[in-house]
Amino acid sequence: MGRDREMVELHDQLQKADRVAIAAVGMGGVGKTTLARQYAKAYEGEYPGGIWWVAGRSVATEIVGYAARSIGLEELDPSWDEARVVQHYLARWEERFPGRKLLVLDDVAEYRDVKGYLPRSGAFQVLMTTRVRMQISRLELGVLRPSAAFRLLRQLMEDDDRLRSDIPSAKALCKWLGYLPLAIELVGRYLAETGTIAGVLAELRAKSLAARAIDEVPEEMDYGRNVEAAIALSWEPLDERVRLVLGMVSVFAIGPIELGWVRDCLPEVEDVGEVLDRGLVKRSLLSRLEDGRYQMHALVREFVAVRRDGTLGERFVRVMTEIAQTIPQEVTLEQQKTLQDIEQHLVEAATYTSCLEQQTNSVRIFTGLVYFYESQNQWKLSKKWNKEFLKFSESHFGSYHSVTADALNNLGVVHYRTGDYKKATRLYHKAINIWKLSSGENSINVAKGLNNLAVLQRTLGQYHDAETSLLQVVKTFEEIYGRTHADTTIAISNLADVYNLLRNYEEAEKLFQFVLETNKVERPKDRLTIAKNLNNLGTLYKSTKIYKKAESLYAEALEIVKSFLGHDHIFTAAILNNLAGVYRELGNHIRAERLYLEALEIRTTKLGCTHIDTARTLNDLSLLYFYMKQLDKAISHMSGANQIFKEVLGENNLSTVTSEQSLAYMKQVKTQIAGS
Incomplete structure (x- = not known):
């Protein structure tokens, strides 16, 4: 890529400073990201603690994603802001992998945007690419030197005879292209297939009459016209099928793109993979990453965006909606790893408002993002996308539509989880009232809303109100789903919990026993749900001073939870706390203290x-x-x-x-x- 000298200089700077920026002020296509990628690959062995590559526009989300894949996520205090969450996981990265580590932030807009996310201690090196001057150690990356640009063109053409026969034209071509790596790569790939150097130079000049030869390369020079002409040179020979695929890729966000997603968008194109590799990667209109995924340069994307088929946005939204529909409300650790790469494309899809309005289930774009962010304890982003969901729903469906009630209810859940019970109460009631009007008093939606409200009422100590709400929920679920349905058993368990708090122990025991036995028969593989049932029944027996039964049930639940969620999960802490209470009542104070302290450490750390x-x-x-x-x-x-x-x-x-x-x-x- 003609950057050998810069590669060495970059490495030297990283030995002297813990933060270095690759800066190319005002320029695109100069090779900042390429140089950073080549550096990370060439010097991988010098960073035994690992290399995390994150986009500058979504640092918090992507760092949490890396944490999910390599060190595991934790339940953190919902009141923490993004910067604190990031610092927590950077510290965990340092604890788990104490060797030297490299954090790469690609395409940073402003230093202040990422300052709070940078490591504050530990064996970290930080490498950023940017178009602005930052007041830190930086490598000012200009265009290629003329000799390096010539060597790059020669390497790409793979034809020394043609190059030697017209060296003056080759040098003039590199000069006209501003010595920009992207432009030279595009034209070099084109020349490798067809044309003469002099002929291509004349064609480029014709495509960009306003452009002029560059005698000197000012630092702030905008090479947009020249790059556009270079991209046009590769674009024009493409047939309609290849242009369709390229246009489809340009609809996606700037980030790794799965082959399967493009195939799903273009079912009528049988050989999408071949088109991507032979038609686009070969011409440098697209990059193929080491893991087999694809990525488009921002300048190519901008060029294609104004020339692509206008209906491609609808295809993109349709496929993203289908993916979003598969995101469950409770996202597991394995699912987080998979969803990490789709997040930025779901965000992109959410901007296609006119296309969203044509999709029946397009609101799942918003709920999918909400579920994903909640799984990572990113409550601000969850709240943001819940509000976007509400805004879209009110605009598209109206203020009193059932879908709008869904958005209000989801926003209520976020406020409940973050401890704002007054707002949660108001939002729950508003959603329930809309559902009553749109779906009827005894609808599933009303029942689900009342179930959320009852959980909040229980937390606030409003036990009789919670009982009233849950009795209606159980009645509705039984009539529609049947008594053994999963949703029905959850509502029955919630009701039993309230009866326990109201000291109606006989009714609570009967309901807890029913739920436990039902789940053992109907859902034997759902071990975590069974653990919750065991824990609930143990709590009842603790309340009624049947301590040996309580101890046995808590111990069984604890074994399941530790095996599935680990020794430091908040559910583990809940059972430890309950079991400690049993030992306290049995007079085993030493053991009780140990378990309480263990539970307190987990809850203080995680919550x-x-x-x-x-x-x-x-x-x-x-x-x-x-x-x-x-x-x-x-x-x-x-x-x-x-x-x-x-x-x-x-x-x-x-x-x-x-x-x-x-x-x-x-x-x-x-x-x-x-x-x-």
Whole structure:
């Protein structure tokens, strides 16, 4: 690629500074990304800790994606912003792979856009490509030197005899193309197949009459006309079939593109793979990456975009919608790895508003993005795309349409997960009211909305309201789905949980037992759901002081959850906390303390110090210390729990009031002991 000297200089700079930018101010097609890719490949052995390549426009999403593939994702505090999430996973990367690491940020618009995402410590080198001057160590990448441009053209033509026969024209051609690598590569590929050097130069000049020969190459020079002429030279000989495929690829976002996606968009083209490789990659209109996927240069994409068939956007949206429909609400770790590469194309599809309106299930583009971002704890992006979903739905379907209610309900879930219970309540009620008007009082939609509302009511301590909501949910699901359907059993389990909190233990046990036995028969492979059922039943037996049964059920659930989700998952923490409560009541305080502390560490790490579940463990651990007569620890932990309850749930919530009473009693006991 004619950049041997720059490659060495780049490596030298990275030895002296931990952050280096490959800058080419104002230029496209100069080879910034190509140089970075070649460097990462050539010096891979010097970075034993790994190399992560991320797009400058979506640093947070792509770093989380790398974390999902290499070190595993965690449940983090929903209140964390993107920068904090990124810093957490960079630190985990450093812990897991302490050797030297390279983080490449491709096409950074401004340094301030990525500053918060850069490693703050550890054995990291950061390489950025950009079109702006950054106040960090940088390699100013201009066009190729004339001799390097000539060698590149010679290499691409693979015909020394033709080149030697007209060296003056070859040098003039390189000069007219501004010594830009992309332009030279496009023309060189063309010359490898047909034409004379002098003839091609004359043709290029004819295509760009406004362009002039370049005597000097100013740093800020815009070579757009020359590159456009070079791309046109490769475009014009293409037949309609090849142009159709190239146009289809240009609709996708700038990023890796799967062959299968293009095939699905163009079912009438039988040999899409051959067209891509022989018709486009060979002419440098497209790049084939090492993993077999394809990528188009931004300048080629811009050229093709104004010349492609206008209906290709509809095909793209249709295929993206089909993919989005396969994204489940609960995205697993394996699915996250697969979806990482589709995310930027789903975002691109969401911009084709007119095409979206023609697709029946186009809203799945939005919900697919929401589910993906929620799986990575990127709540700001989840909220953003929920709002985009709501905006699109209100515009296309109307404010009182069932789909608009879906958007309101989904936005309510995000607010619930991030602890904004007032907004969640308002959004849930608004969605339910729309569903009642559009679908009827006893519809599935109303039942699902009421189920979400009941979970929120339970969290707020509004147990009787939750019971009323869930009784209607169970009735609707039983009438439509039947009693053993998965959705019905979830609602029944939620109702049993409320009965347990209301101390209606007999009814709670009957329902919990039914759900557990039903899932064992109907869904025996769904081990995590069965673990949840075991945990719920164990909680009932703990409430009724049947501790040995509770211990056995918790132990069985814990074994399943650890095997499926790991030792540091928040579900693991929940069961550890419950099991610790059993040991506390059995008088095994040492074992109870160990489990509580383990649960507290997981919840503090994964959910944050101010999360409601963290508060519950602090509350339970405080009671244990009180039983152990360690009053200072008991008061300290209860004080922390009370503060969180007060801030999250409000002054009048049952958990807030109870913890306040416990705290006052503990302080009273301490005063009495001190007085005696």
